[in-house]
Amino acid sequence: MAARLLLGSPAVRGSLCWLPFALLVLVFFLSFLGLSYSIYPFVVIDRLTVWQAASSPEALKIILIGVCVTLPVIIAYTGFSYRVFRGKTIELDYA
Numbered sequence: 001m002a003a004r005l006l007l008g009s010p011a012v013r014g015s016l017c018w019l020p021f022a023l024l025v026l027v028f029f030l031s032f033l034g035l036s037y038s039i040y041p042f043v044v045i046d047r048l049t050v051w052q053a054a055s056s057p058e059a060l061k062i063i064l065i066g067v068c069v070t071l072p073v074i075i076a077y078t079g080f081s082y083r084v085f086r087g088k089t090i091e092l093d094y095a
Helices: 003-006 019-039 057-085
Strands: 042-044
Touching: 003 019
Parallel strands: none
Antiparallel strands: none
């Protein structure tokens, strides 16, 4: 009922259009946090802990190097894409 009232309100259709998405992200984040807190330190309940499931330190260092190279490239490409396509769309009007 509250979700229907929130989604039907004029404020959400205007300046607060980001609010339903932000609340949904918050619900999923808190659900994940609660689940992970409730089973910590197990990855597989009563069988495998976080430390048993971790890879060797050498392999984790290689993965870290890969992430340090790849992540800035992804962020730069995303920023470039937003800059290229900024202002090329019009506001949708379904009514």
